[in-house]
Amino acid sequence: ETGVTQSPTHLIKTRGQQVTLRCSSQSGHNTVSWYQQALGQGPQFIFQYYREEENGRGNFPPRFSGLQFPNYSSELNVNALELDDSALYLCASISDSGDTQYFGPGTRLTVL
């Protein structure tokens, strides 16, 4: 039990639509990262937020965007969905004094 929750568990969208995925971290965890994991591969870093500001980004296009809120929740938004966006989306949170990242269970997104 990591204390990191994600919703929804599963989601089906069609190409061109927009999607919002949500993550809730533990109190005091001011840093959150998002990852995309395609089937059979390791997770790939999308971006990281600290105290509501983006402070690091991986090799993902601008249609992937995020928000972080003061209540330790965050969102990943993906616009203009493509078939290749089908993946497991993971969030991970870190406390200010922590020494590791704690991952949520993920949201499985299927784009048809």
Add this chain to the structure above:
Amino acid sequence: DAKTTQPNSMESNEEEPVHLPCNHSTISGTDYIHWYRQLPSQGPEYVIHGLTSNVNNRMASLAIAEDRKSSTLILHRATLRDAAVYYCILLKTSYDKVIFGPGTSLSVIP
């Protein structure tokens, strides 16, 4: 970013020890060695991490070579619940983006 190399897959019998190797020949002095594992249909789970000295926790032990160019994750008694993909990762701080390689897929045979 310093890279790690792990075997693609390993097998172990249930209740026997498992030694999962990781090579990181380009590790820098400030890189911590972290291990995560990912059970089927779950997010990655932190296992253990260390810098120079061997480390033990309730899940596993981490043995780090004297030159730090390799490390071994040790599961003392493998159970069926330990079947997962194990990732060896180098991080300077816990806030670094985690770069996952393919990891080692561990199968545990009853």
